[in-house]
Amino acid sequence: MANIILLGPPGAGKGTQAKRLVEGRGMVQLSTGDMLREAKTSGSEMGRKVAAVMARGELVTDEIVIGLIQEKLTGHAGGGFIFDGFPRTLAQADALGALLAEMGQSLDAVIEMKVDDAALVARITGRYTCGGCGAVYHDQARPTKVTDVCDECDSTNMVRRADDTEDALRTRLLEYYKKTSPLIGYYHAKGALTSVDGLAEVAVVAAAISKALGAAP
Ligand code: ADP
Numbered sequence: 214m215a216n217i218i219l220l221g222p223p224g225a226g227k228g229t230q231a232k233r234l235v236e237g238r239g240m241v242q243l244s245t246g247d248m249l250r251e252a253k254t255s256g257s258e259m260g261r262k263v264a265a266v267m268a269r270g271e272l273v274t275d276e277i278v279i280g281l282i283q284e285k286l287t288g289h290a291g292g293g294f295i296f297d298g299f300p301r302t303l304a305q306a307d308a309l310g311a312l313l314a315e316m317g318q319s320l321d322a323v324i325e326m327k328v329d330d331a332a333l334v335a336r337i338t339g340r341y342t343c344g345g346c347g348a349v350y351h352d353q354a355r356p357t358k359v360t361d362v363c364d365e366c367d368s369t370n371m372v373r374r375a376d377d378t379e380d381a382l383r384t385r386l387l388e389y390y391k392k393t394s395p396l397i398g399y400y401h402a403k404g405a406l407t408s409v410d411g412l413a414e415v416a417v418v419a420a421a422i423s424k425a426l427g428a429a430p
C-alpha cells in the first residue's frame with residue numbers, strides 16, 4: 214500500500230485528512246504529535262522531558278521523534294503509512310528515507326497542504342478533539358452535531374490542546390517556516406511533491422489528495 218507524508222503548518226488539516234484516509238483506505242496514521250502527547254499522559258520519563266518543549270511550541274529533538282517512528286514502523290511491514298507531522302526537519306526526512314528503504318518500502322507521495330497564517334490562527338484557536346476516538350472538530354467550521362458529544366463515538370470527553378494558544382502557535386509557526394518548510398523544496402527536488410489548497414472544504418481537500426494518490430493501492 215502507498216506511503217505518504219502530509220506536510221503543512223500546524224492547523225493545515227493534516228490530522229483531519231489522515232483520519233479520512235484511515236477510514237476510506239485502511240491506511241495507518243502515524244502522528245508524532247499524538248505519540249508525544251500519549252507519552253506525556255502516560256507520565257513516562259520521555260513524556261516528562263518533552264512536555265515543556267511542546268507547551269512552548271518548539272520542536273522535540275530529532276533523536277526522540279525518529280525513535281518513536283522507528284518503533285511504530287517495526288511490525289507493520291505492509292506499509293500504507295500516513296506520516297502526519299513527521300518529518301519536520303531535513304534530518305528527520307533523511308532518517309525516514311533510510312528507514313523505509315531498509316523495509317523495502319517507498320515514499321509514494323508528499324502532499325503539501327497550503328493554508329495562510331490568518332486561517333491557521335482561527336483553526337488552531339477553535340480546535341477541539343474527542344478524547345475517546347480522536348475525531349477533530351472546530352467551534353465554527355466543524356462543530357459536533359450535539360454540543361460536546363462526539364459524532365463518531367458518543368464520548369462527551371472533548372479535549373483542547375495546551376499548545377493551541379495564540380502564543381504557542383506563534384512559536385510553532387516560526388519553527389515550521391524555519392525548520393520544516395525547507396522540506397517542500399527537498400521533496401519537490403525528488404519529484405514527490407503535490408501541493409493542495411488546504412483552505413478548501415474538507416471534502417474538496419480530500420478529493421485533491423485522492424487525485425494525488427491516483428491509482429495507488
Ligand atoms: P493539523 O493536524 O494539520 O494540525 P487539524 O486536522 O487538527 O490540523 O485541523 C485544525 C483545525 O482546523 C481543526 O479544528 C479542524 O476541524 C479544522 N479544519 C481542518 N480542515 C479544515 C478545512 N478544510 N476547512 C475548515 N476547517 C478545517
Ligand code: AMP
Pocket residue numbers: 223245246247249266267268270271272273274275278297298299300301305376385
Ligand atoms: P502536532 O500534534 O503535530 O501539532 O505536534 C505537537 C507538538 O509535538 C509540536 O509542536 C512539537 O513540539 C512536537 N512534535 C510533533 N512532531 C514532531 C516532530 N516530527 N519533530 C519535532 N517535534 C515534534
